[in-house]
Amino acid sequence: xxxxxxxxxxxxxxxxxxxxxxVFLIIKQMVVPDSWNYEEWYREGxxxxxxxxxxxxxxxxxxAACHQETNDExxxxxxxxLSCESxxxxxxxxxxxxxxxxxAQVDDESTxxxxxxxxxxxxxxxxxxQFDKVAIxxxxxxEEGMLCLACHTPHDPTP
Amino acid sequence: xxxxxxxxGALVNYIFPNNAHVVWSIMIVLYPYITGLVAGAFVxxxxxxxxxxxxxxxxxxxxxxxxxxFGLFAAVPLLFxxxxxxxxxxxxxxxxxTSAMSIFGYVYSSYLVLLMIEIWIIYRRVFIExxxxxTGVMAIFWRVLCLxxxxxxxxxxxxxxxxxxxxxxxxxxxxxxxxxxxxFVFGSxxxxxWWATALQPFIFLSxxxxxxxxxxxxxxxxxxxxxxxxxxxxxxxxxMISLWMAFILDYSLEVLExxxxxxxxxAHWAVIKPLLLGPLYESYVLGQMGLLSIGPLLVLxxxxxxxxxxxxxxxxxxxxxxxxVFQVLVMRxxxxxxxxxxxxxxxxxxDYEFEFFSKEGxxxxxxxxxxxxxxxxxxxxxxxxxxxxxxxxxxxxxxx
Numbered sequence: 429x430x431x432x433x434x435x436x437x438x439x440x441x442x443x444x445x446x447x448x449x450x451v452f453l454i455i456k457q458m459v460v461p462d463s464w465n466y467e468e469w470y471r472e473g474x475x476x477x478x479x480x481x482x483x484x485x486x487x488x489x490x491x492a493a494c495h496q497e498t499n500d501e502x503x504x505x506x507x508x509x510l511s512c513e514s515x516x517x518x519x520x521x522x523x524x525x526x527x528x529x530x531x532a533q534v535d536d537e538s539t540x541x542x543x544x545x546x547x548x549x550x551x552x553x554x555x556x557x558q559f560d561k562v563a564i565x566x567x568x569x570x571e572e573g574m575l576c577l578a579c580h581t582p583h584d585p586t587p
Numbered sequence: 588x589x590x591x592x593x594x595x596g597a598l599v600n601y602i603f604p605n606n607a608h609v610v611w612s613i614m615i616v617l618y619p620y621i622t623g624l625v626a627g628a629f630v631x632x633x634x635x636x637x638x639x640x641x642x643x644x645x646x647x648x649x650x651x652x653x654x655x656x657f658g659l660f661a662a663v664p665l666l667f668x669x670x671x672x673x674x675x676x677x678x679x680x681x682x683x684x685t686s687a688m689s690i691f692g693y694v695y696s697s698y699l700v701l702l703m704i705e706i707w708i709i710y711r712r713v714f715i716e717x718x719x720x721x722t723g724v725m726a727i728f729w730r731v732l733c734l735x736x737x738x739x740x741x742x743x744x745x746x747x748x749x750x751x752x753x754x755x756x757x758x759x760x761x762x763x764x765x766x767x768x769x770x771f772v773f774g775s776x777x778x779x780x781w782w783a784t785a786l787q788p789f790i791f792l793s794x795x796x797x798x799x800x801x802x803x804x805x806x807x808x809x810x811x812x813x814x815x816x817x818x819x820x821x822x823x824x825x826x827m828i829s830l831w832m833a834f835i836l837d838y839s840l841e842v843l844e845x846x847x848x849x850x851x852x853x854a855h856w857a858v859i860k861p862l863l864l865g866p867l868y869e870s871y872v873l874g875q876m877g878l879l880s881i882g883p884l885l886v887l888x889x890x891x892x893x894x895x896x897x898x899x900x901x902x903x904x905x906x907x908x909x910x911x912v913f914q915v916l917v918m919r920x921x922x923x924x925x926x927x928x929x930x931x932x933x934x935x936x937x938d939y940e941f942e943f944f945s946k947e948g949x950x951x952x953x954x955x956x957x958x959x960x961x962x963x964x965x966x967x968x969x970x971x972x973x974x975x976x977x978x979x980x981x982x983x984x985x986x987x
Contacts, residue, residue: 432736432738434740434742434743434745434746435743435746436736437711437733437734437736437743438746438750440734440735440736441704441707441734444734445700452679455680456679456680459676459680460680460681464681469681469683549607550602550607551602551603551606551607
């Protein structure tokens with residue numbers, strides 16, 4: 429190139445920067461969802477998407493329709509505040525049109541479900557029963573691998 | 588687990604469930620540290636380009652390249668900290684205007700772009716030379732880098748000088764904005780007693796300048812040692828006086844912060860005092876405010892005030908600079924992790940344990956921290972950094 433203007437490089441730099449800005453604005457236009465709400469700062473489409481997801485949990489009332497007896501006893505149980513599906517898994521598909529279509533689950537071969545709530549954490553209330561590995565050993569004073577369910581009824585685990 | 592004196596020695600429930608571990612860990616210590624090195628190194632470069640401090644001319648370009656190398660990695664620790672790093676670009680596309688944190692993308696990137704343009708202007712002459720000499724793929728690379736303008740004449744050199752000075756000029760408030768902003772993010776968290784002070788942006792800014800200058804000097808003496816020991820002692824002396832002054836300002840602000848909270852004897856002090864005398868005793872009282880501050884103040888004071896020359900000057904300058912490099916690193920740790928040690932109930936402290944191999948562990952931190960130095964080394968293989976062959980030497984008319 430023959431003798432460009434002393435400012436030519438800056439003009440080209442400015443062109444590059446404007447080009448980058450335009451590319452950025454195009455990308456921004458493409459990646460920001462159409463339903464983005466700039467007032468409340470969230471994607472409005474997310475609500476409809478969540479609402480259209482199939483239900484996974486039925487809720488305690490749906491269990492009571494068939495398991496009335498257990499449900500009636502519930503008020504006396506130590507675990508009365510828990511949802512059935514906390515331990516039995518998501519059960520929205522358990523019954524379809526009055527016919528049992530999927531089995532309720534419960535893992536009675538391990539202690540992980542108990543420890544979901546009862547594992548020791550410094551932030552839990554003092555009076556809440558909680559166990560770390562040492563506490564479990566002290567609590568049972570028996571061999572390792574002993575299950576909580578060997579002594580405790582899961583619905584009403586009063587000691 | 589340490590607790591503050593409560594009625595009846597009560598300890599129950601003082602840690603909330605979301606507060607059982609320190610969430611902002613080493614990555615968030617590293618992020619303001621590297622950002623500070625960028626700001627500090629840039630200030631050194633500006634001292635020559637804007638304020639005409641001639642003693643700093645030999646390291647003005649070196650400081651810029653070092654600032655750029657650190658700048659490239661300033662945000663990397665944040666990406667490692669994020670649970671969903673692939674969404675990080677969203678702070679550019681939908682930054683929430685009421686959140687200081689979400690403005691980071693723009694504050695940081697605009698500064699990096701400014702730094703890149705400044706380096707480009709200063710090194711344009713070198714790029715043009717390379718474009719005319721190189722062949723093959725490298726010729727294309729250098730041609731693209733000079734935006735296909737392959738002549739360099741005195742008129743454009745004169746013009747570039749003005750542009751470089753202007754960019755360095757606006758770069759100073761911008762660098763202050765970048766690091767003052769980092770301090771602002773911490774200082775505005777009113778839930779953490781140890782962070783919430785309006786002094787925080789100034790403390791971060793001044794310590795950034797100190798750490799950037801100190802790190803730059805350690806790098807300078809290492810590079811010069813590798814090149815056979817051609818140290819510029821006039822530069823070293825002037826640099827140490829500047830560093831000493833910067834650190835006096837920084838240390839005064841740090842002392843002022845803690846003195847102020849202490850003198851107020853308010854609710855904050857009730858939790859900050861046991862924090863500083865308990866979990867942070869070694870790192871804050873003995874480290875940051877003690878040995879790593881008193882040491883450099885004395886060493887740099889001796890270097891600045893007494894007539895020390897030659898090797899003794901070099902050893903003392905390196906000793907002082909190294910202590911300051913660590914002082915600021917420890918300071919970042921004491922602020923970031925220290926602040927989170929206060930449990931959110933303000934009734935006691937949580938524990939922090941160093942991890943080594945985890946995603947946010949020490950190993951990751953070391954790798955990220957080494958990356959800028961490797962980058963600097965790679966850049967220095969391609970362009971001259973200390974030879975003064977950039978914009979500042981007068982070019983001959985016409986094609987070089």
